[in-house]
Amino acid sequence: MSIFVDENTKVVYQGLTGSQGSYYGLLNRDYGTQVVAGTHPTKAGTDVDGVPIFANVAEAVEATGATASCIFIPAPGVRGAVAEAAQGGVKFIVAITEGVPAHDEIYFYNALKRDYPDVLLLGPNCPGIISPGRCNIGITAGHIAKPGGPVGIVSRSGTLTYQALYELKQKDVGVTTCVGIGGDPVPGTSFIDCLRAFQDDPETLAVMMIGEIGGSAEEEAAEFIKNHMTKPVAGYIAGVTAPPGKKMGHAGAIVSGGRGTAAAKIEALTDAGVRVGQNPTEAGELMADIVAGL
Amino acid sequence: MDLFEYQGKEFFAEYGMPVSAGEIAFTVPEAVAAAERLGTPVMVKAQVHTGGRGKAGGVKFAADIDAVRQHAGNILGLDIKGHIVGRVWIEKASDIAEEYYASFTLDRSAKKHLGMLSVEGGVEIETVAETNPDAIAKIWIDPIDGLSEATCRDWVAAAKLPEPAVEGTVEVLLKLYRAYSEGDADLVEINPLILTPEGSVHVLDAKVTLDGNSEFRHPDYSQYDATQSRDEREQAAHAKGLQYVGLDGSVGVIANGAGLAMSTVDVVNQVGGNPANFLDIGGGANADVMAGALEVINNDPAVKAIFINIFGGITRGEEIASGILEAMKRVEIDSPIVIRLDGTNANQGRAILEPHLTDKLMMQPTMLDAARRVVELAS
Numbered sequence: 001m002s003i004f005v006d007e008n009t010k011v012v013y014q015g016l017t018g019s020q021g022s023y024y025g026l027l028n029r030d031y032g033t034q035v036v037a038g039t040h041p042t043k044a045g046t047d048v049d050g051v052p053i054f055a056n057v058a059e060a061v062e063a064t065g066a067t068a069s070c071i072f073i074p075a076p077g078v079r080g081a082v083a084e085a086a087q088g089g090v091k092f093i094v095a096i097t098e099g100v101p102a103h104d105e106i107y108f109y110n111a112l113k114r115d116y117p118d119v120l121l122l123g124p125n126c127p128g129i130i131s132p133g134r135c136n137i138g139i140t141a142g143h144i145a146k147p148g149g150p151v152g153i154v155s156r157s158g159t160l161t162y163q164a165l166y167e168l169k170q171k172d173v174g175v176t177t178c179v180g181i182g183g184d185p186v187p188g189t190s191f192i193d194c195l196r197a198f199q200d201d202p203e204t205l206a207v208m209m210i211g212e213i214g215g216s217a218e219e220e221a222a223e224f225i226k227n228h229m230t231k232p233v234a235g236y237i238a239g240v241t242a243p244p245g246k247k248m249g250h251a252g253a254i255v256s257g258g259r260g261t262a263a264a265k266i267e268a269l270t271d272a273g274v275r276v277g278q279n280p281t282e283a284g285e286l287m288a289d290i291v292a293g294l
Numbered sequence: 295m296d297l298f299e300y301q302g303k304e305f306f307a308e309y310g311m312p313v314s315a316g317e318i319a320f321t322v323p324e325a326v327a328a329a330e331r332l333g334t335p336v337m338v339k340a341q342v343h344t345g346g347r348g349k350a351g352g353v354k355f356a357a358d359i360d361a362v363r364q365h366a367g368n369i370l371g372l373d374i375k376g377h378i379v380g381r382v383w384i385e386k387a388s389d390i391a392e393e394y395y396a397s398f399t400l401d402r403s404a405k406k407h408l409g410m411l412s413v414e415g416g417v418e419i420e421t422v423a424e425t426n427p428d429a430i431a432k433i434w435i436d437p438i439d440g441l442s443e444a445t446c447r448d449w450v451a452a453a454k455l456p457e458p459a460v461e462g463t464v465e466v467l468l469k470l471y472r473a474y475s476e477g478d479a480d481l482v483e484i485n486p487l488i489l490t491p492e493g494s495v496h497v498l499d500a501k502v503t504l505d506g507n508s509e510f511r512h513p514d515y516s517q518y519d520a521t522q523s524r525d526e527r528e529q530a531a532h533a534k535g536l537q538y539v540g541l542d543g544s545v546g547v548i549a550n551g552a553g554l555a556m557s558t559v560d561v562v563n564q565v566g567g568n569p570a571n572f573l574d575i576g577g578g579a580n581a582d583v584m585a586g587a588l589e590v591i592n593n594d595p596a597v598k599a600i601f602i603n604i605f606g607g608i609t610r611g612e613e614i615a616s617g618i619l620e621a622m623k624r625v626e627i628d629s630p631i632v633i634r635l636d637g638t639n640a641n642q643g644r645a646i647l648e649p650h651l652t653d654k655l656m657m658q659p660t661m662l663d664a665a666r667r668v669v670e671l672a673s
């Protein structure tokens with residue numbers, strides 16, 4: 001099993017007609033993802049390499065039975081696109097777009113919780129989700145992941161996620177699902193959402209968690225791991241030496257007023273029994289070590 | 295993006311908040327002329343993107359023009375926590391009966407807006423939070439509901455503000471929330487918010503951080519771009535659209551992806567080196583971006599060696615290797631470069647680089663090996 005997506009997930013791409021949308025949308029299809037539709041307000045009736053375009057998500061869902069959407073719309077349109085996807089009836093929304101204003105994110109986060117509590121949003125500013133061999137939604141290079149499990153991965157960083165997938169593949173360790181929750185201040189899906197799902201997934205036997213400076217999501221995750229997880233967790237936190245007050249590439253990666261430091265996160269995770277690596281390679285080795293002992 | 299106090303006050307004034315009349319001055323004669331127009335007494339206030347101005351001698355009361363001349367002379371050029379004062383704000387002095395604190399910011403953990411109000415103003419809120427946390431009244435606001443007047447009144451009551459300050463404070467807070475939400479701010483803070491002896495509530499200081507991602511809604515925010523606190527290197531990188539943060543070491547760092555770039559800086563530190571910068575060139579790592587990145591790093595005189603750390607995802611190793619070689623043709627590099635290339639088609643990429651390897655261009659198989667080599671070269 002996998003979490004959030006599987007081989008039956010049917011995906012509509014909002015922005016499939018754009019350059020990024022068509023590039024990654026078709027790569028996802030090549031990987032084996034069921035890419036069933038795209039949307040564009042004025043291009044309904046056309047297609048992108050055989051994938052039909054509809055005027056909006058509701059029409060795409062009606063015609064194709066899409067269950068998930070993937071957003072490749074520029075930042076100004078993301079708030080509207082998330083609302084359209086939820087209204088259109090999909091239950092899982094992946095927003096890849098970077099640069100969405102924080103006030104928009106916090107607005108649609110709360111709007112979904114209130115009006116569509118059964119809809120899960122992943123992102124924005126995330127690489128997406130891959131269940132190796134079954135489904136890949138977003139911008140992850142599919143072939144760097146080994147299918148099959150027993151490891152689940154959750155990460156705030158794109159390239160460090162790829163690095164983790166790759167290191168595990170080199171060590172012949174498979175992955176059930178790899179979720180990139182993204183580097184923004186208000187991610188739709190949290191570490192805890194993913195940890196809970198991995199804990200409940202019978203195929204996932206261990207979890208790798210990659211965090212970074214800023215906010216307190218890792219500390220909250222540590223609390224959850226301590227109290228609710230029986231499966232072993234290995235981790236890595238980027239930004240140990242980041243200077244305070246500076247955004248390190250991601251909108252959410254900032255140490256401010258002494259809060260959000262890597263040291264505090266590493267301490268909280270270690271305290272919760274997580275084996276934290278000093279660098280991504282060491283974290284991969286720790287994970288492989290855990291898997292070997294299962 | 296961070297606003298200077300005076301920019302913050304102009305921003306607040308657009309939302310109808312009561313701020314003092316004032317003028318910005320870059321020189322002593324400008325400060326004197328401003329004070330003459332405003333009429334003494336005035337405050338002379340250093341404009342820098344950091345707190346603790348008062349303690350550093352950056353905020354002075356001037357009873358007359360001579361005092362303005364003296365204080366402006368002392369404050370302009372002052373070093374406040376590494377920020378050199380380049381401009382002072384000359385403002386009509388206010389009589390203060392009481393000082394309060396008010397702010398709105400995003401609570402990442404609660405995923406709501408957080409409002410904080412305190413009768414203990416004029417000191418850092420972190421200090422109040424430690425010494426007298428009960429003196430801070432907090433409210434969490436659902437962005438869909440916004441802040442209603444009724445909720446705002448309850449909040450002010452909870453903060454135990456004295457009766458004469460209540461009406462004025464409610465009015466300021468409602469406007470402050472509008473400025474925060476409609477203005478796409480990460481933070482709006484008034485410290486102190488004052489009650490004058492005449493009983494009016496007034497904004498005496500302004501700290502505002504705006505969300506750069508919201509510029510498409512606020513084209514006028516581009517005016518703040520020029521007043522961000524950036525060193526020369528950061529300015530050059532910013533002009534090229536690169537995600538760059540200046541550090542004070544000797545190892546230039548280029549990586550693709552924010553997480554990997556942070557991680558690279560960490561690993562250089564772990565093996566005993568000092569990074570000169572954080573630089574994320576994004577996922578694609580093409581020749582144009584790489585050339586721009588190398589140029590910025592090469593112009594940093596502190597850089598003694600360069601670490602290029604690339605992980606190929608969808609962009610394949612051979613494309614990345616060709617991009618690096620192409621970029622190196624365009625920029626003449628002074629320092630030795632150590633490359634670590636991994637991920638998709640890493641072997642093909644390495645094969646492309648192989649014939650070009652010299653004592654100025656090296657390759658290492660892992661991130662740690664590369665970090666050790668580059669630190670050796672830099673020391």
